Structure formats: C-alpha cells, structure tokens
Amino acid sequence: MVSQSLPKIILGTHMIGDATKDPGTVRFDTKSEVEALLTAFHSRGYTHLDTARDYSPSDQGASEWRLGRSIAGTRFTLHSKVHSSTAGAHAASALHESITASLQSLGVSTVETMFLHFPDRTTPFADSARAMGEALAQGKMDKYGLSNYSAEQVERFLGACEEAGCEKPGVYEGHYNAVARGCERELFPLLRKNGMAFYAYSPAAGGLFSEHAETSRRWKDDNFIGKPYNVMYGKPPVHAAVATILELAEEHGIKGHAAAIRWTAFHSLLDAECGDGLIFSVSSVEQLHKTLDALEAGPLPVELAEAIAEVYSMVDGAEPPYHV
Template sequence: MVSDLPFPLTASLDGRAAEEPARLVLGSMNFGKRTTEKDAKAILARAVELGVVHVDTANAYVDGTSERIVGAFARSQPGLRDRLVVATKVGFGRIAGKPEGLSKKRVLEACDESLGRLGLDVIDVYYLHAPDRATPIEETLDALAELLDKKKIRAWGVSNYAAWQVLEMIELADKRSMPRPAIAQQLYNVLIRQLDVEWFSFAKRYGLHTTVYNPLAGGLLSGKHTRGADVPKGSRFDKNRLYLGRYFTDAMFDRVEQLTGIAREADIRLLELAYAWLASAPGVDSILLGPATVEQLEQGVAACAKPLAPEVRARIDALHRTWLGTDTYYAR
C-alpha cells in the first residue's frame, strides 16, 4: 500500500499546514556524470542521516547510470531498502535517436529495464516523465495497471503534465478502478511560478502530492552566476542548451538581481532565500534537491528548515506581481 511508505505520497485535501515546511526529496539526475559514483554514494548516505529518504531517479539520467547507483546504495545495507522510497521515470529517453514515448509495450519494457538496473523487486513510484502526445493515454494506463497488478510498481505519478491532462488520467483511472496518480513532479521556484495560476488549486482539490524541481533554478539562485560572465565549467549550465535557454537570460538576471537585494537587506544569502521561500510556499508538498556534493546537500537541508520572515515573503510576492505584468488571466 502507498500509505505504508516512509514518505507520504498524497497531500491532504486541506493541504500542508502553513507552519510545516515542505518535505525533501533527493534528486540524482547528475549521479554518474557531474557527480562521481563515489561522491553520489556519499550524498545518498548523508541524505539518509538527515532524514531525506525519498530518492528520485529516471531511466533517462546518464543512460541509466543514475538508476544503477541509486539501486546499489539501496541494497548496500540490511534494512536500508525498507527505509527508502525509490522513484524512477519513463518516457523522456531516446531509442535509436527517437523519443522513447509511453506506448504500452515501451512502458512495460522500460519498467523491467529499470528494475534490472536498480536491482530491486519493486519501484515505489513510477513516473510518466513527460507527455507523449502520439500515444493515447488509455494505452499508457493499460501498462500502468498491469505493472500495479504484477506488483512491479507500488504507485505512479506524473511529471511535466498540465492540470487538464492529469484530470483526464484521474477520470480514466476511476472508470477502470485503478489507483489514481499519487504524486506530480513540476517545475517551480522563486523565479518561475506558473503553478500558482491553477495547478496548486487543482492538486489540493484532488489530493495530489506536488513535489517541485529546480529549486535553485539550475544553480542561478546559488549566487555563483553573474550577468555577462562565462558559464562555469562543470556547472549545470555547461553545454546545457535547455537550462541556458530557461534561465541564462537577461530577464532572469534582472529578477535575480532584485532578489539579491532583498536577501542582502534581510541579511541572508540568496540561496537561503530561495530555499526558505519555497519550503513554506503554499501548495508545495516536497522539494527535490539536486546536490552535486555533500556540502550542497547540507546547505539545502539547512536552508529549507529556516523560517522566512513574513515581511521578506511579502516583498518577494510583491516583486512577483510586477514580473507578471498587467495581463489578466483568462480564468477567475
């Protein structure tokens, strides 16, 4: 049962209590690439010591190397596997140069491949990594239902989906009496807040746990990057067109400079402001940390535990309203 896991996968219909900080998830996207296997295992061990027991990976991360590292760690100590929630994903990789997709055949194959790399009997949370518009969602749900019936996965979730797409899946799941998606992983941080528009209201209404990724905007909110400077070698932005296009823009640096001013006046680091704001953001049930080192992990955990002064949050929210401009949203 999903409720038996050491990390809750569903949000209450009333949402997370305002005074309760969001839970933390350990992301492993760079395990085996920017982060060596040795360093990755040190991060995993320290995360467990700090109480971070939900570990997130994907078949697309470093061609499956991340899954192998996570699985090896989960099996490294007696009883450790039972303390962890291991999540992986399908649908974002490429096969023979083409998108992997979410056909029934591919989802079933990919799950077996992930189980093999992880060296585990069951995946706690199996995500649909991104929408596959070429495959009817009914076909994908057929695959998930089979995986649930065969106890190869314990729960399923979605990543990078719109609210209407998830509602469609919920309705179809209800009709076939299969479990609904338990969790959604979405992009959200103090710079990019589109989830505020309708996602959080939707997730609260349907009891869907929301975990958010890119809390530091790929590192832009770490305080290490400045406008006009060269991209640091080995950083998340190094040779990464997706992240460069998303964050390394003049508009984003304008926002970072404004937030830096607020952080300076509050006598906290920009990184601390970004994490603390997110940890108490309404609707955020958990935050996916993506540390490259043990030190970065410890900084993130500590920053998420610190309360943010109400007046600082108010200034940030007022700033966000200016970023939105004067356009009126279509729904009221």
Template sequence: MPAVDVILGTAGFGEHGRITTPALARDFLDTFTAAGHYVVDTAYVYPGGFQGESEAFLGILDVASRGIQIDTKVRSFENHAHTAESIKQSVEIQFKRLRVDKVRTLYLHCPDRCTPYSDTHRAMNDLYLAGKFERFGLSNFKASEVEIFVKMAQENGWIKPTVYQGIYNMFSRLNEQELFPVLHQHKINFFAFSPLAVGFFSNVRRGQEPPAGSRFDPNTRQGQRSRERYFKDSFFDAVERIDAVSQKYNVSNNSIALRWLKHHSQLADGDAIIIGASKIQQVKENLTSLSEGELPEEILNVINEIWDDIKNDAPAYAR
C-alpha cells in the same frame, strides 16, 4: 506549517554526471539519511545524455536494503515511448539496474502524445496490479492532461495518479494558476524540482559567463535549456533585488528560495521538495535551510513584487 517532505534528486549520479563514483554517491546518501530523510528520485534518462547511470549507482549501493525508498520515471521524451510494450521494457531494464522488484513511485516523465493515453494508463495499471510500484506519478503534463488520467481512473477502475512532479521555485510559479487547483481537487501531491533554479539564484550574475561544465554551459544540452529558461533581463533584475535583501538580512539567496518554498509557497501536507547537489556541503546547507523557519515580511514582499514583474517571462510548467 505544512508537512513537506524532502527528497534527494540523483540526476547527478553516474560516471558522466557530477557524482562520478558509487563511493561518492554513498557519501551523499549517508548525509541525506543522517538528517532523517529516506526517499531518492531518479529516472531512466539520468544523468542527461548517459541514461541509466544514476539508477545503476543506486543499484550498486543496494539502497533499498537501507530502507531508502525509490521514485523513478519510465523512458519518455520519444514518440511512442509510452506504448504498453515500451513501458514494460523500460521497467524491466530499470528494475534490473536498480536491483529491485518494486519502487515507491513510478512516473511518466513527460507526455507521449503519439500514444493514446488510455493505452498508457492501462499499461501502468497492469504494472501496479503486478506489484511493481505503490504510487502512479505524472511529470511535465498539462493540467488538462492530468484531468484526463483522473477521469480514466474513475471510469475504468485503474490506479489514479496521486503524485505530480514539476518545476517550482520563486521564478517558476505558473503552475499555481492552472495546475495546482486541479491537483488539490483530486488530492494529488506535488513534488517540486529545481527549487534553486539550477543555481541561477546563487551562481549566475549579469555579464558573467558561467564556467565550462556548469549547468548554464552553452555547449551542453542542459546548459542551453537552462539559459533558455532563465537568461532574461527581467530575471537578472530580479536576482539583483534578491541579492540586496539577502545581504540586509545576512541570509543566502538559496536559503531564501528554499525557505520560501517550504513555508510560503502553495505546497501543502504530503507535498515534497527535491534537492540536488554536486557537493556534499551543498546538501548540508540545503537541509539546514529547510530546517529553518519562515522568512521576514520584507523578504516576502520583495519575492511577491518580483513575481508580478517577471511572470510573463516565467518558464512553462509543462512540456
């Protein structure tokens, strides 16, 4: 069994997120650490639309003093966001929010193709030499772009990317074909986000409009993006097939998804699964599922058959 870690995603932390007070965020962290896990994932832009609130909550709670390690992502999603000066300013702001001098992993959240990658990589290396982070991460980059960073590291003696964070779940597996071989070749760990497809496996059914404020609310930016990824006839068909086999074995769709990811996917030693939740009970349920064993063969067969049917509709692994 691969040694796959579990990380708590804190994109929902913030006054305008789903976990709206530091006190409630503390309860989530207490539940998570009580299960023996000590890494949280955040970013400059979390929660979506109200950047900085997630990092600020973690700073208020002084998580570093509790032995909790922090992975975060620099300001991205804008042209020229990854110039040396922009990255430096981003990190200064972020560390002030987090109330830390150093984080475990510092990611480029997505490609900035308007800035030469050599300039971006040099800036990250300078921050690494200054002791600002331990691991250099990439997120939402294409496999060919990962290889560019690896080559620059080899040629210039710069820090090499050793973590890649990307979407990965039963319905999002395109990275297995192109990205994973590159990561394995260069010994880069993969951290999987959206293991439950933002609730699609459990909270959405054909013909039922999701409630306002949900992650599939068409009036929100996140809802529109989630619907674009998952609201497809082939995906609704697939969920109905998962429903049938889950009922037969008396196991939830979410448990199937998490156990598949931990035990039967292409995750390997040193990789991780990032779980997020809006209720503490969901954290407990997800941790329980991840502590359970392999799935029955019949369920695995259904998952693989589904993938063959939906792969042409699967969302891209990179931006």
C-alpha cells in the same frame, strides 16, 4: 501561506552517472562518491531519492544502476521515472520494459512512485494509464505519477483514466520556485480537487540564485540541464527578478540560494498535509549540508517572504514554464 512544517524532502539524482559521458552534469560517479553523498543525506534523517531511467542523459540507467550498486533501496524510499524521451515511449510494451529495467538497475522489486517523465504525444493516455495500472497491480510501485504535463494534459489524462476504469495517478512532479509559479493558477487547483500531491523540482531555480551561477558549468549550453535552463531563465525580466531577490535576501543576511529554497519550502503552495514534496540536487556533499541547513532554518522572516512573493509580478509573461 506560511507553513511551519517541511514538505517531504527528496534528493534528486540526475547528477549521479557516468562523468566521462556527461561531464557537464554528473558530479557523483564512483561508488565511493555516490555512497558519500547518500550517507551524508541519510545521516541528516532524510530517506527519499528521486531518479529516472533517462538519467544521466548520455547513458540511460546510469543513475539507477549506481543507486543499485550502493544498495540504496535498503535505506531509502525510491521514486523513479520511465523512459519518455522518444515517441511511443508510453506504449504499454515500452512502459513495462522501462519499469522492469529500472527495478533491475535499482536492485529492488518495487518503488514508491513511478512517474511518466514527459508527455508522450503519440500514445493515447488511456493506453498508458492501463499499462501503469497493470504495473501497480503487479506490485512494481505503490503509486504512479505524472511529470511535466500541462494542467490541460493532466485533466485529459484523469478523464482517460475514468473512461477506461483505470487507477488514477496520485502525484505530480513539476517545475516550481519563486520565479516559476505558473502551476499555481490552473494546475494546483486541479491536483487538490483530485487528491494528487505535488513534488516541486528546481525549488531554487537550478542554482540561479547562487553566487556561483554565472561561472557554473551547469549553466553552459553543452549539457542537458544548462541548455534548456538558459532558454527558460534567460529572459531579462527573470534576471531582474532574481537580482531583486538576491538584494532582498542580502539585506536580511541570508544567501540567495537559501532564501529561494526556503521560500519554496515554507511560503509557496506546497503543503506537507497534502503529501507534497521538494526535490533538490547538489554538486557536492558540502552543498548538500548547506542546503539542508537552510531548509532546517525554517520559514523566512515575514517581510522577506512577502517581498519575494511580490517580485513574481516582474516576470509576468516571461516566467519559466512548469511543463514541457
């Protein structure tokens, strides 16, 4: 599939937080740093931000609070995620507490989407669905979504909503790029059947296609992104596939990172007409502009897009998962 229209472009903000507590992850800390990033993104005509209660990892709410400090809610459409890293986080009382804290930190009364960040395997899905439905009814969000759930878990969650008579989630946020395409087989058909949009994060594999990947601290084991990403992307078949894509892109005079993110934006299963989105993060304002330039360049040359799609066969059985 080749799309001529960009999906919803969303700036991820896990790199906004306390740089002293999360030096391997945070790149924007001070008010001036955060506002420079937001102003640059907004100046290009984009207005969606993705954050989470658990950003940054060592300082819960640090990203949301900094967005609130910059009054981001007056210029941007906000999407956030509830605290999900502890057992029982999706119990009704915990969900309401997390949602309230997020709204207070962001300085808003409502967000467009509130996601269940990770599955809580200790709380019945029906209980979580009821709580999210209550928050919806209270006007604290326009819709809610699931993130990092397997297709089987999404199906069970939807079933629990039907049985309990609860509002169903309207969007899914998951891991998706040229070498992480497991979601295409079971998840995408399920989402389309149920009218759920897909927001893709790590559309360029967390910077793995960048020429700076080997030296970037992002890929070190001392931060919450680097450690799991090294596990997910550390298998030889994945590295071989990435190397092949870099070579193919170079033959067309296109940087690897640009080729990877353009493939996800225009040649994957993402569909703007279904409300799908693409979430990316950056380490500098310069990188923000380069990434947006790449996206605005449009679809890849047909032969390059087809070649990248074929490279996926190299990672069969070793691909990074789309869920946790």
